[in-house]
Amino acid sequence: MDWQAIWLSVRLAAATTAILLVVGLPIAYWLAFSPRRWKFLVEAVVSLPLVLPPTVLGLYVLLAMGPRSPLGALYARLTGGMLPFSFQGLLVASVLYSLPFTVQPVTAAFGAVDRRLVEASWCLGVSRAATFRRVIVPLALPGIATGAILSFAHTLGEFGVVLMVGGNIAGVTRTVSISIYDQVQALNYASAWVTSLFLLGVSFVVLALTYALQRRIWTVWPAN
Amino acid sequence: MAGELICHCRKRMSSGFEIDARLRIALDDAPVTVLFGPSGSGKTTLLRFLAGLDRAAAGEIRFREQLWFDAGRGVNWPPQQRRAGYLFQEYALFPHLTVEENVEFAATREVAQKLLDDFGLRPMAQSKPRAISGGQQQRVALARALAAQPALLLLDEPLSALDAGTRTRMSYELRRLLLASGVPSIVVTHDRREAIALGDWMAVMVEGAIRQIGPVREVFRRPADLQVAESVGVENLLPAEVLSREHGLATLQVGGARIQCVDSGEAGPVFACIRAEEVAVTRDAAQVSSARNRMEGSVRAVILEGALARVELDCGVPLVAVITAQSAADLDLREGERVAAVIKATSVHLVTHPLLQ
Known part of the structure; x- marks a missing residue:
């Protein structure tokens, strides 16, 4: 099993989730409570990654981050580095790609909070x-x-966006899904099989956890 | 400190309903003002305007020296700044916090602890709101609102979530707590008994407008117009005509009878408002002295309502009397029997016929 790739994927997924909580909660709050009529447009933009092929999203992110774009130039001036084919670039792409997975359930949860309590x-x-902070969250x-x-789970399994934006650099941008693809290309089926099984297991556990939370198998705060 | 709440709010709702309410309350004369009216008359909307939870399209709200809202000048204080404690119909206690944490939510520990003791909430301080009864939830909600030291309390149907049995008792309890708090309060209700039990002053709201405001008993006794009389539940609203006025008394033609009442300046076609409990029923019509108002008629129905009996008479016009069940039994009233209804002249209140308004 490619432990280096797994560790990279876990780091990427954890960092992406942390950023998404910071960025996604205010967006979800605005979507849940704003009286603006045109907020459906923002909802549509946030949800684009759900339907867009990862290659399309990846291409745009790549163009936006390139050294000739204002964003890429600014980043280069600030850090001296480049976003494409780096872990930081991958992080930016992952945040955009997984945005709806944070924003949608959180918006629904905010919307379900009794308005009168607020x-x-x-x-x-x-x-x-x-x-x-004290009532809604x-x-x-x-x-x-x-x-x-x-x-977290969605980032762990992403492939297309990573390939477009990050490429395939061991220890920097070679995530677990890319590692599996590499192993298959190299006819190294046994190794690919083990890594795949690992991802399958993680994904199942994560989804089971999610649905259990939704069905309130465990109460989040202790009952009386 | 002398102070007034002056409110004039206008807004047309998306449903087409228009609210146009003027309200002026002398806060020190009226510790508890009841905002009374049928459902859908705009009471809750007005309360939300006052709290700053909704915004009127036009008008202004002044509370003592503070200008809370002025549509013309673009002034609109947020709810946080107005400090108007708001009690929601279902109390809106925070379900994830204990009773103690709810009361402490916007208060210093010291103030909250004192209120927990004063309101008898100590035994359930560590319970979650859904584990306590409706009456207890109401007290927690009131304690929570008072803990934030509000300048004004707004209560939206505070008793409607309680079962009928405890409601009357709780209304007296609530009045006691409101008076003890020293915070001027506005209580929304559509229940007459609650209004009488809770309020000093009463504002009657009909179709989005405040039609009358005054001391509670005065409003019940002397409704300003036919719709107010209907909404405060005057049982007998009889079309009548003023025949003559002399010596401070007016003589009315009501159905086939002539009755007298205190002259209040009305003339021509009017409505006579007579509360059912002001109508006495007698079997022996001849015994009644001729000086008193008497309407003869037949018994249409006798309906027992606990200790009281509702007697429906046909005196040319339908007339309802409420007498004690005991006197109903003594009179042994039967359907179709001839009886006389006796009404004091001071119990008849005239309102202008709506066609003349």
């Missing part, structure tokens, strides 16, 4: 930010956990 908190003089915790787990 208003009750406001009327008690508690600010919107503190209400978000605790009550939406199962949805937030679901979003985090799905994003």
Whole structure:
């Protein structure tokens, strides 16, 4: 088994999930509570990675990060490095690619929080930010956990975007799915089989965990 | 400190319903003001305007020296700044927090602990809201609101989530707690008994507008117009005509009878408002002195309602009397029998006929 690739994938998935929680929660809050009529457009943009071929997404990300693009140039000036074919570049692509997997369940969970609880908190003089932290997030915790787990699992298994943006550099951008592809190409079926089984196991456990959370097999906060 | 709540809010809802409510409350004369009206009259919407949870399209809200809302000048204080405690119909306690954590949510520990003791919530301080009864939840919600030291309390149908049996008792309990808190309160209700038990002042809302405001008993006794009379539940609203006015008394033609009432300036076609409990029923019509108002008629139905009996009469116009079940039994009323209804002149209140308004 390619432990180096597995470790890289786990690092990538963990970092992606952490960033998505920071970026995705405010987006989900806005989608759940904003009265704006055009928010369906933002919903559509956030959900694009669900239907777009990873190659298409990968191509755009690659173009956007390239040294000739303003973004790539800025990054080069700030860090001296380049985003394409680097771990950081892969991270940016993964965040975009898994965005709907965080935003959708969290938006649904925020939307399910009784509006009156939020208003009750406001009327008690508690600010919107503190209400978000003390009322909305605790009550939406199962949805937030679901979003985090799905994003982690989705990043762990991504292939197309990684190949487009990161290429195949051992220890830098060669994730577990690419490693499996390499092994098959090299007719190294036994190794590919073991790594695949590992991914299958992880994916199953993660999904089982997600659905158990949704069915509230465990209560997130202790009952009386 | 002298202070007033002045509110004039207008908004047309997407449903087409239009709210246009003017309200002026002298906060020190009226510790508890009841906002009374049938469902769908806009009471909750007005309460949400006051709390800052919804925004009126036009108008202004002033609370003491503070300008909370002025559509013209673009002033709209958020709920946090208004400090108007809001009690939701189902109390909206935070389900993930204990009773103690709920009360402490926006308060110092000291204030919250005192309220837990004062409200008798100590024994259930560590319980979650869904583990306690409706009446207890109501007290937690009130304690939580008071703990934040509000300038004004807004209560939306605070008793509607309780079962009928405990409601009356809880309404007196609630009034006691509201008075003890010293915070001026506005309570929304559509229940007459709650209004009487809770309020000092009462504002009647009909079709999005405040039609009358005054001391509770005064509003019940002297509704300003026919719709207010209907909504506060005056049982007898009889079309009548003022025949003459002299010596402070007006003489009315009601159905086939002539009755007298206190002259309040009305003339021509009017409606006579008579509360059912102000109508006495007697079997022996001749015994009643001629000076008193008497309407003869026949018994249409006698309906027992606990200790009271509702007697429906046909006196040319339908007339309802509420007497004690004991007197109904003593009179041994039967359907179709001839009886007389006796009404004091001071119990008849006239409102202008809507066609003349």
